Amino acid sequence: MAHYDGVFNTLGLRDWCDAGKEDGPMTMAQLLAQAKGADPNETTGPLPFPSLDSLHDACSRIPQTREMTAGLERFFLDIKNSLKVVLDPITQPLSWMLDGALWLFTTIPWWVLIPMLIALTWYVSRSRAVTIFVALAFVFLGAIDHLEVAIQTLAIIFVCTGLCVIFGVPIGIAMSKNDTLQKGTIPVLDLLQTLPTFVYLIPLIFLFSVTESKLYGIAIILYAIVPVIRLTDLGIRLVDKDVIEAADAFGMTSRQKLFKVEIPLALPNIMAGVNQTIMMSLAMVVIASLVSAPGLGVLVLRGIRNLEIGVGLIAGLGIVLLAVMLDRASKAALNRVDVSRSTR
């Protein structure tokens, strides 16, 4: 006698329930209970509200919980093919970009590439200390023979961060202009930021083949794009109202206002977002090596799988070094844009 029988009887749904009666497989709880020789509902005591499983006991038309997870999986498999038709062509350029960047970074001889990267550091940071640090870090990575893998990681980060900025900044601007859009977007951003990093990979593995670079590209971008969107939105909303008013009073169009006032004044915040985006893509690129992303992460993974402690730790050190390099360079760039605008 199941707990909720009475409910269905009084509702007059007994016939409807029994019509679908069939002896489905038992739940784990029932099995366990049987082994112990007791009725599961009696021993654990029912919850104060009905659960799917206990309702199923009373009325077999109600699905069990495990059917829900199975249903989700079925649903996913059903839409997979049609989803693929849409998503594949859209995301294909990402594969090309990642493969292209990896090819480019590994094909250019190091004595061209490294000086170029150091020059880039100087260009964005204009800081002698940071540039020297970056140069020394490259020398160190070269000395421990990790330069090639580090460069691969760097290539992936460049592509992903670049795309995060290209998509994130306009989304952030749109959010700052439209309160409804902001209200709608923030829960999505929260979700993206709190979703455990491994969970990103689950639907992606279903959709794309593990050999495609876009699989990890999408995972990294989804994870890392959040701060640049948030801080662009915040930065533009924080622009001094008086200055905006002055722009209006002198008859600026909204376009002029955006490019001449809002974006320049929000730039320190946007740059802070980019800095965080870089750090987060670096965190994700390690996990993405689970799905064939090349680079230092692969070595870390090897260290874990084969218990090669030294390999794992050295690769980890390399990642830390990369993180510090990227962080210092982008922070120096941030300070540089910030300097001429310490207002009032």
Add this chain to the structure above:
Amino acid sequence: MTETTSKPEPQIKIRGLYKIFGADPERVLPEVQKGMSKSEVLETTQHVVGLRAIDIDMYPGKTTVIMGLSGSGKSTLIRHLNRLIEPTTGEILVDGQDVMKMNPAELRELRRTRMSMVFQKFALLPHRSVLDNAAMPLEVREVPEEERHAEAQKWLARVGLDGYGASYPHQLSGGMQQRVGIARALTSNSDIMLMDEAFSALDPLIRTDMQNLLLELQEELHKTIVFITHDLDEALKLADHLVILKDGEIVQQGEPQRILMHPEDPYIVDFISDINRARVLRARTVMTEGITPDAVVHGDVDVNDTLESVIARAEGRTDQAFRVVRDGQPVGHLSMTDVVLALVPTDASEQRQATV
């Protein structure tokens, strides 16, 4: 005087302007028009009466000063002129054209070419140089860089900032930043200048400097200036026409000297009770009009001389009298007894003090 016939058309006319802040101003408007008080409106409908029944004429080449305490609606009023704030009802005519009926493009044109604005907190672009800031109104109009920099340079020099073009706003003192603000407004070459408490953020000495600068510029350029202040001395120094606001309503408007001599409201009597009357009242306000050829005079004073300077001329003696001249022509007679009497607070204030 025959001045009324020769008076030009007002450049800005405000007619029946009401502004109510809140969720549904239209619904509250009839009550407000019937005369419900600001506090009553707030209590019964949670709406704030920003402005009520405003009528003002502002004449070309003149400085209209709008004065009132904090929260009296000064900023709200000035922002209606270039429609940074939409009115609940009312008409604003600039050169005969209704600002309320302008489409966005016309409105932008108005803001770009016919009105410029100076702000209390300067509102300069912190990421642009002083020169670029001063050139901003022309940049908005897409004037080529060389041309707009030349124009901006000219006005920067005019406000005393020659050589600061390459600096950034945060490198300048408050007074200098506001000079950039004024240069920016002048660069736009508009007839009308709106100044919202432009000098309130500056310390007293700099403030006097800036007032003098404005008077100097005005003598040369004859802009139509709408100037907002909560400082009576500043208002009296700059105003050709003074409008006194209280709780969003005009309590009195007119020639400042007239308001001083004939305040119509205890609120204004209160307001003017603390000022140095000798410094702000002028000979023309106190003199007896008309020429009395046989009167004994001890010299000439100009119509615009302050009573302070007249007293100094008389070396403090009350038995003297002066001929008052305008552009060298005698227009009136001023006896020192009248001067001294004018220094006594007005009838209205006496009555008030008697009742207190």
